[in-house]
Amino acid sequence: MQQYNARGVHGQTVEVLAQRILDGRMPEGSTLDLTALQSEFDVSLTVLREALRVLAAKGMVDARPKRGTFVRPRANWSLLDADVLRWQFARSPHRPGLFDDLHELRAIVEPGAASLAAARATDTDIEALDAALADMAAAGDDPSAAVAADLAFHRALLAATHNELIQRMEVVIETGLAERDRMVHGTAGADDPVPSHKAVVDAIRRHNPAQAARAMGKLLDQAIEDVARLERTQHEDRQD
Amino acid sequence: MQQYNARGVHGQTVEVLAQRILDGRMPEGSTLDLTALQSEFDVSLTVLREALRVLAAKGMVDARPKRGTFVRPRANWSLLDADVLRWQFARSPHRPGLFDDLHELRAIVEPGAASLAAARATDTDIEALDAALADMAAAGDDPSAAVAADLAFHRALLAATHNELIQRMEVVIETGLAERDRMVHGTAGADDPVPSHKAVVDAIRRHNPAQAARAMGKLLDQAIEDVARLERTQHEDRQD
DNA sequence: CTGTCAACATATCTTCGTAATTAATGAAGA
DNA sequence: TCTTCATTAATTACGAAGATATGTTGACAG
Known part of the structure; x- marks a missing residue:
């Protein structure tokens, strides 16, 4: 990265x-x-x-x-630069709200990207998405494999837009995923990610842009909900 | 820039x-x-x-x-970097499709940003948007003033999201506007930009996210249509 | 005979200390 | 008051010495 x-x-x-x-x-x-x-x-x-x-x-x-x-x-400052994002998260007390900002941007870009992907995805693109989905299912409870598959999925989705600039938004998505990974680090209890991701691929396979955007929106809502629930849990833990 | x-x-x-x-x-x-x-x-x-x-x-x-x-x-390559974008457009025969890619990204980000802005805009944010609108109306047929007002408008919109990362997408928008400006350079016949922009501000003033997103989408559709029409005209001219 | 590993040589980047250039500042002159 | 010019603090540029990762050679084990 x-x-x-x-x-x-x-x-x-x-x-x-x-x-x-x-x-x-x-x-x-x-x-x-x-x-x-x-x-x-x-x-x-x-x-x-x-x-x-x-x-x-x-x-x-x-x-x-x-x-x-x-x-x-x-x-x-080039806040969308990969290094700048990484430097910000590298120090423990990073700016409050930075993760939220990151996620909001994802919530705007990724559904749009899914929509474009649904309109343009080739068979090769869809194969890549299917492969990422398979890896995600095979990952099981191996956290690093799960993150890798998740990353591969979102990368494949951006690639399917066939838009080079949209593809470069991967720096934001990667940082978001990496940071979420760091936060959940080892904490079990996350939902099975496969169904929500599969819904996106299915919509793209049918070349249905609106449906793809909706499915991606739901996926991101679920992801942010997972983090929010986790933060509540950690907050309770801290009150020991 | x-x-x-x-x-x-x-x-x-x-x-x-x-x-x-x-x-x-x-x-x-x-x-x-x-x-x-x-x-x-x-x-x-x-x-x-x-x-x-x-x-x-x-x-x-x-x-x-x-x-x-x-x-x-x-x-x-950091293709979303302001310098990299500028360097690409600086040489005359830039990659075909680059402008299209740029506009597609805008078409995804800006409606989303307008939606967020509608949810969060403060009175100060709306004043800035109104001011840009006024400048746009006052610009009349002065091209550079019109571009400056347009730029100020889109900047104010991004600022109203109160999301620092989304705000930094301005490098993309600025480059898109600058390039469009270069293309239309002096050619009259563009529609009055004020109504479409005003529709966005009105939706934001009413704090209606969906409407703001729709209005911004229309604005961008019109902008790309202007460029497309211009390219057809230039194509005809070349056949003298 | 073939594949693996470790020590070596060198091409290339990296760093150093010093000299040249630049542009903001203030004073002198018109 | 405006313009011009010397001053000077700070960056910018230079050529040579130093550090390092890479590719290669040789020996050893399988």
Whole structure:
């Protein structure tokens, strides 16, 4: 999933800086003291520069002679970027509501994608969906296999739209799935996911866009309900 | 709109390299000859490195010792990134269907966003929408003012969802609007945009999500119809 | 004879310290 | 008050040295 596989000490530097900006420890508009950061991370200026260049590419910082390197307004950050999403969830206390935002976007995009897929899916596309469905059924109680199959399903669905931009919304879906997986981690009691997913595939197979969108909407409603129920349970646990 | 405001010779280097990759002149998996590029652009290795670091941050290239720097599979490119979208449209013969893909994504996201906005919009949000509507009416036949008002409208709509991730879909909408603007450039005969936009605002003011979504859908249908009609006209012109 | 594993050599990226360039600032002049 | 110009703080660029993953060779076991 991650895109920016920086090797060497670089990756850490980028991630630490990114998280400081994302969680507000380095507020918008604040200027970065390169010399201080250099000694803090014990790296050369070049390393720091390249780390900042990555963040600049994601709209998070800007550097100008005489003014210094500063954090850009939040409105310019590429929040839909795979790395930025991952960095936000990597630190434990991420922004409240971030998961909800993520899910709302999914709730808009995925039914629409299902509708398009129903109109355009080829036999190959439907085979991929069926395969993901089979994997999901075969996964049983193996959590990692279940997540992998779930991911494959949603990826196959996006691919069936034959729209390259919609396909790239997978970064949002992947992050959403990964985060949900982290939350439910090992907690049993989730419903069987196969029926709801199968309903989507059936609608696509019949090339019925409206039905596909509805089925996908239900699937997502169920998913968010699972998480909500889980959060209630955890909340009760915390009151021991 | 652009995020990566690289200064110096850097910006050109990044853009040229990006376009070569995006249009397929540097195919997926091909390795880049850094030495050749260095002499071609007449820049130092550091400059080239930082340019490639930007592309790496956008998932387009990767560098590994002993293997070299190579173009990553297209599936990893951040096609929803503002710069990547801009670079694609910057060169005249961009991928056929790119505009269509863009519009399909808008057709999915914006009605959903309008629906959410209808549920959540505050008085301030609605004032912003009204202001954009007023600007649109006042623009009259000034194309740049009309585009600015249109952009402000769609931005205000996304803001009214109070969902930060959905708001960042503005990069897609902005690019779509900018490209449409480039296409219609100076050609009159477009319908009055105010009524269709006003219908959306009215639905939001009444906090009627379904109606807002429908109105937004119609607005987008009309927009794509305008472009289609324009393309037919241009096609006829070309047959002189 | 064939397949597996480990140590080695090297091509390539990565990092360093220093020099050049840029643009915001304030003062001087018109 | 506006324009011009030197000042200077900060980024940007350079060429060489350093670090590292990869591919290769050889030996050993099956």
